[in-house]
Amino acid sequence: MKAIEIAKAGEIKIVERPLPEVGSGDVLLKVKYVGFCGSDLSTFLGKNPMVTYPRIPGHEISAEIVTLGNQVPDSLAIGQNVTVVPYTHCGQCTSCKQKRYNACRYNQTLGVQRDGAMSEFIAVPWEKVLVANALNAIQLALVEPLTVGFHAIDNARVTDSDTVMVFGCGMIGAGAIVRAARRGAIVIAVDIDDEKLTVAKQLGADFTINSRTQDLHDEVQSMTHGDGPSVAVEAAGDPHTYRSAIEEVAFAGRVVCIGYAGTDVPIPTKLWVQKELEIMGSRNANPADFEAVIKYLSKTSPNLDLLVSKVVTVQKAGLMMKTWAESPGSLLKILVQF
Known part of the structure; x- marks a missing residue:
């Protein structure tokens, strides 16, 4: 499958990666859109202290379920439109014990401490998948940043x-x-x-x-x-x-x-x-914040032209990242379409 990789500071390219393995509790997603985040720009510029290279960026995800592990509950089904909570949590640190999972001491965010979603497919634990059939594919990619x-x-x-x-x-x-x-x-x-x-x-x-x-x-x-x-x-x-x-x-x-x-x-x-x-x-977000944004987008349907500055293909993503790096204040949100 094709993926976008930041090989090192200042170098971004398209690479071929094997399809991800799907564990018993995992969901395989076909990626539709992924947003470039400020953390991805920092990675490209060599200013992200939490990143090692090479790194596949991306944690603002719009996708469709295509495969289910054999221990995934019936609430998830092939064909559902979803977004993803892109953070991990350990369940044992002081933040997790207060149910403040967003601030987990050992959090690993997709595209930062581990490879992200800028690829044709990604496998994630089913607990991190949020179904939002009321939202269109572009809206789903805006959930996490909001x-x-x-x-x-x-x-x-x-x-x-x-x-x-x-x-x-x-x-x-x-x-x-x-x-x-x-x-x-x-x-x-x-x-x-x-x-x-x-x-x-x-x-x-x-x-x-x-x-x-x-x-x-x-x-x-x-x-x-x-x-x-x-x-x-x-x-x-x-x-x-x-x-x-x-x-x-x-x-x-x-x-x-x-x-x-x-x-x-x-x-x-x-x-x-x-x-x-x-x-x-204030770091990341909790599941309740995701639910609130999904409700806002589904009931309000804001003009997406206000929020999305550019939608680019995989082939043009690298050029768009370089353009953004030259003028970071001029663009609100860039989406890469897979």
Whole structure:
């Protein structure tokens, strides 16, 4: 079968791999679409410390069941359209014992610590397969990236009394915007790209700020009547936005950090203590987040042209990755069609 492989930093190519073996508890999937994630871009650029090479990327999956192991339950059937929870969990670490499987100490994510889904077929444990026949093939590939933002809003305990400011309007930030808006919060979207801010507005943001061309502090103060947002979500992975989140969030506010910054970030501890802030990390997503995104996509049917920047063939995936690497802020989501 054909697969897309990142052989080493800066080198991506099509390779031939054997069909995966299907264990008794496994499901063999025929892959339809896989999204390129920011972690895949980091792998290509040689900036992902969790990756060894060569690596097949991909964990944003749209697929169809084609073979079932002999111990797979009857709830799964050949021909069902599915997506996949791409994380492992050990069941024994402190996170797993609290049922916070997304933060498992020993997690291995498809396409990161182990080979991913950018191939014609992939075998996965049946417990990680989510049936979503109500979604089309492209929607299925958008489920996982949206769940990460949904999970962050859950961590922040957002309600309709909150004002939520989201730094970074890529797919992760888009998920946070959607979830916060659907919970009735006032949402402020911050980015340096006007096109992404336009999308954010259509996804439910009440206000937008281009922090490159507008004064962030003045705009936030005006929008929040001098208080600042009660919740700040850092989904950009940039030292400047990490600091801005702490500076702009309200007293007694919550700061949720999703993005991985390329360098360590000096934290203004005076503001952390003086404001009595809750600063928390947010990693991956739980099954409930997947269910919430599937429900959102099936009942709302957002305009996919807003979320998907490019759909490319396997043959053009390598060129698209190189194009994305040259201008990472210009594209929201790239899907590879198998």
